[in-house]
Amino acid sequence: MRKAGTPSFADKMHRFFTTEIQPNTAVVRGDDVKHIAKVLRLRAGDVVQLCDGNGRECEAAIRSVSPDAVTFDTEPWREAITEPHVKITLFQCLPKAGKMETIIQKCVELGARGFVPVQSERCVVVLKPPYEGRIERWQRVSEEAAKQSRRGVIPQVELPVSLDKLDFTGFDTVLAAYENERTVSLKAALREHCGSRVAIVIGPEGGFSDAEVETLKNKGAVAVSLGTRILRTETAGMAMTAQILYEVEL
Numbered sequence: 001m002r003k004a005g006t007p008s009f010a011d012k013m014h015r016f017f018t019t020e021i022q023p024n025t026a027v028v029r030g031d032d033v034k035h036i037a038k039v040l041r042l043r044a045g046d047v048v049q050l051c052d053g054n055g056r057e058c059e060a061a062i063r064s065v066s067p068d069a070v071t072f073d074t075e076p077w078r079e080a081i082t083e084p085h086v087k088i089t090l091f092q093c094l095p096k097a098g099k100m101e102t103i104i105q106k107c108v109e110l111g112a113r114g115f116v117p118v119q120s121e122r123c124v125v126v127l128k129p130p131y132e133g134r135i136e137r138w139q140r141v142s143e144e145a146a147k148q149s150r151r152g153v154i155p156q157v158e159l160p161v162s163l164d165k166l167d168f169t170g171f172d173t174v175l176a177a178y179e180n181e182r183t184v185s186l187k188a189a190l191r192e193h194c195g196s197r198v199a200i201v202i203g204p205e206g207g208f209s210d211a212e213v214e215t216l217k218n219k220g221a222v223a224v225s226l227g228t229r230i231l232r233t234e235t236a237g238m239a240m241t242a243q244i245l246y247e248v249e250l
């Protein structure tokens with residue numbers, strides 16, 4: 001039995017993100033205040049986990065609760081142990097209504113680091129500006145999933161980009177999932193080369209056109225097969241994220 005008050009990873013300790021951090025103290029504001037005070041009924045002395053959304057976390061005891069802020073005494077900050085070393089960004093061609101939420105939620109749980117919605121030829125949904133409302137909703141989904149799965153960062157959802165404008169600068173490895181790829185498997189591609197910043201590209205329900213596959217290859221992507229079965233677009237990103245982390249993480 002561990003001692004009371006000693007936090008362990010398995011504890012169901014509540015977790016909150018904040019960027020308002022000073023030496024030995026931190027403040028949480030916004031919707032979380034109501035959640036802490038009214039829903040969870042936490043009081044001075046109660047201990048939670050805080051995360052700076054940038055890969056660091058600590059235990060923190062509530063010092064005071066006011067209507068718009070909760071102030072904490074913080075223990076030393078440390079590297080969050082939940083972050084994979086390999087940072088996966090999912091370039092997801094826009095799926096039909098509602099599926100993007102599921103994709104973001106599950107891929108955050110699995111360890112993806114960021115999302116770029118992609119407009120491609122066969123997307124049924126065409127996103128029209130202003131994009132902000134939609135992106136904010138997806139960003140909230142990411143934050144909720146990050147809290148629930150105890151991530152050390154809140155993965156960012158970027159503005160939509162059309163496939164021909166994609167720019168993979170800054171990525172070490174770019175893998176496009178292509179169901180007609182017969183020779184290169186994901187496993188083979190990863191064993192050949194896998195850097196720490198990985199972009200994965202998933203087509204929409206109708207898949208990529210041949211011209212789009214060429215465009216992706218010209219931009220440095222390696223087309224890979226995820227196996228002999230055709231996965232739905234919302235399954236492919238999750239499966240690929242899980243398989244990459246299984247292959248390359250300790």
Ligand code: SAH
Nearest residue numbers: 177178179202203206207225226230231236
């Ligand atoms: N319309 C296509 C399937 C598209 S599946 C057809 O019916 O033939 C949607 C996307 O998921 C694809 O564009 C691809 O990126 C990915 N995908 C699904 N199954 C895959 C597989 N076995 N290998 C690689 N990518 C796959």
